Amino acid sequence: xxxxxxxxxxxxxxxxxxxxxxxxxxxxxxxxxxxxxxxxxxxxxxxxxxxxxxxxxxxxxxxxxxxxxxxxxxxxxxxxxxxxxxxxxxxxxxxxxxxxxxxxxxxxxxxxxxxxxxxxxxxxxxxxxxxxxxxxxxxxxxxxxxxxxxxxxxxxxxxxxxxxxxxxxxxxxxxxxxxxxxxxxxxxxxxxxxxxxxxxxxxxxxxxxxxxxxxxxxxxxxxxxxxxxxxxxxxxxxxxxxxxxxxxxxxxxxxxxxxxxxxxxxxxxxxxxxxxxxxxxxxxxxxxxxxxxxxxxxxxxxxxxxxxxxxxxxxxxxxxxxxxxxxxxxxxxxxxxxxxxxxxxxxxxxxxxxxxxxxxxxxxxxxxxxxxxxxxxxxxxxxxxxxxxxxxxxxxxxxxxxxxxxxxxxxxxxxxxxxxxx
Ligand SMILES: Nc1nc2c(ncn2[C@@H]2O[C@H](COP(=O)(O)OP(=O)(O)OP(=O)(O)O)[C@@H](O)[C@H]2O)c(=O)[nH]1
Ligand SMILES: [Mg+2]
Numbered sequence: 458x459x460x461x462x463x464x465x466x467x468x469x470x471x472x473x474x475x476x477x478x479x480x481x482x483x484x485x486x487x488x489x490x491x492x493x494x495x496x497x498x499x500x501x502x503x504x505x506x507x508x509x510x511x512x513x514x515x516x517x518x519x520x521x522x523x524x525x526x527x528x529x530x531x532x533x534x535x536x537x538x539x540x541x542x543x544x545x546x547x548x549x550x551x552x553x554x555x556x557x558x559x560x561x562x563x564x565x566x567x568x569x570x571x572x573x574x575x576x577x578x579x580x581x582x583x584x585x586x587x588x589x590x591x592x593x594x595x596x597x598x599x600x601x602x603x604x605x606x607x608x609x610x611x612x613x614x615x616x617x618x619x620x621x622x623x624x625x626x627x628x629x630x631x632x633x634x635x636x637x638x639x640x641x642x643x644x645x646x647x648x649x650x651x652x653x654x655x656x657x658x659x660x661x662x663x664x665x666x667x668x669x670x671x672x673x674x675x676x677x678x679x680x681x682x683x684x685x686x687x688x689x690x691x692x693x694x695x696x697x698x699x700x701x702x703x704x705x706x707x708x709x710x711x712x713x714x715x716x717x718x719x720x721x722x723x724x725x726x727x728x729x730x731x732x733x734x735x736x737x738x739x740x741x742x743x744x745x746x747x748x749x750x751x752x753x754x755x756x757x758x759x760x761x762x763x764x765x766x767x768x769x770x771x772x773x774x775x776x777x778x779x780x781x782x783x784x785x786x787x788x789x790x791x792x793x794x795x796x797x798x799x800x801x802x803x804x805x806x807x808x809x810x811x812x813x814x815x816x817x818x819x820x821x822x823x824x825x826x827x828x829x830x831x832x833x834x835x836x837x838x839x840x841x842x843x844x845x846x847x848x849x850x851x852x853x854x855x856x857x858x859x860x861x862x863x864x865x866x867x868x869x870x871x872x873x874x875x876x877x878x879x
Pocket of ligand 2: 673674704744745
């Protein structure tokens with residue numbers, strides 16, 4: 458229902474305006490003489506029930522409303538009083554229309570605000586892009602060698618923060634031929650590794666990590682390499698994976714080849730009991746269930762594994778073929794148990810090795826083993842003696858992928874740091 462007030466010098470004029478504006482179905486709710494002439498309140502889509510309801514009338518009561526249709530109104534019908542003023546005011550107050558209007562207004566205001574905010578954000582983004590382009594250009598003009606090294610490191614997939622740390626450690630370079638070799642040897646130096654002496658001395662270790670990264674395969678490789686210089690009786694494999702059907706059988710298939718025994722621990726208590734029993738074994742390898750870093754039960758599982766931290770060394774297994782953000786997230790979440798280090802698998806599958814190297818350096822997570830294939834036991838290498846090998850693998854990846862970085866990407870990635878370090 459739409460209600461409107463009309464004012465004109467006489468009734469004829471007012472009614473003409475009502476007709477022009479609201480048509481023949483308009484309903485006159487009230488009319489009165491005022492100082493400036495005649496005032497008429499008219500409504501279109503008139504809803505008598507609504508008006509009665511607004512007045513608090515039960516249906517069927519006899520409240521007199523001046524709800525004549527426009528067609529039935531003649532000039533002579535103009536009353537001198539104000540018959541329906543209360544009707545209108547009563548209608549306006551209790552109906553939800555004003556509230557709807559209010560919320561619609563505030564909704565449109567917040568929409569307008571959101572529009573403005575997104576426009577400001579876009580403008581800011583544009584300015585930042587322009588600015589970073591200028592800063593990067595300026596920095597590469599003033600420090601061309603440094604800029605070229607950063608480009609090279611970006612092509613390897615090294616993260617900007619790590620590349621900057623690396624570049625800041627370099628002596629100022631004067632010869633172009635050193636643009637690759639000097640930073641690459643600095644990169645090898647930065648890589649954290651741990652000489653686990655596991656293959657010589659034995660010990661009790663557990664491999665933890667995301668699903669499918671190669672935990673079971675790596676355990677088989679370690680066991681097989683250890684078996685070359687030790688009795689298979691000295692080795693015990695423990696399957697703590699009660700999640701996956703066939704996990705124990707998977708491990709047993711590898712164990713059979715070297716003649717080692719497989720134990721299973723269906724619960725954390727059982728794991729402790731099993732470890733008690735295996736005290737005298739030289740090498741105990743615990744294979745755990747793969748868990749996503751976002752698994753809601755991960756923290757409690759890690760806390761339960763951590764109860765054996767005094768006698769078990771934990772190694773996080775990471776696939777080099779994983780994106781850097783996921784690698785960082787994984788390290789952050791699995792760090793809840795004291796980690797001895799990590800095992801990097803699937804080096805042969807990675808398109809770039811800069812990501813895994815950045816994660817190790819940034820998190821100061823030492824690598825104990827590198828794995829570059831499925832062959833048992835050949836494709837597992839102690840990391841301590843393979844740092845340069847890994848860096849060379851990174852170059853091989855670059856050559857086969859022919860990865861390039863454009864100047865715009867460099868500007869986005871490096872402008873802040875290059876200015877900070879200029
Ligand atoms: N290319 C390549 N494949 C590997 C490597 N390590 C393991 N794999 C393969 O990755 C697949 C998964 O290996 P698993 O050892 O079952 O992985 P997992 O972490 O135990 O998996 P879940 O127990 O399911 O969490 C298998 O096909 C392995 O052969 C590696 O270094 N390179
Ligand atoms: Mg497994």
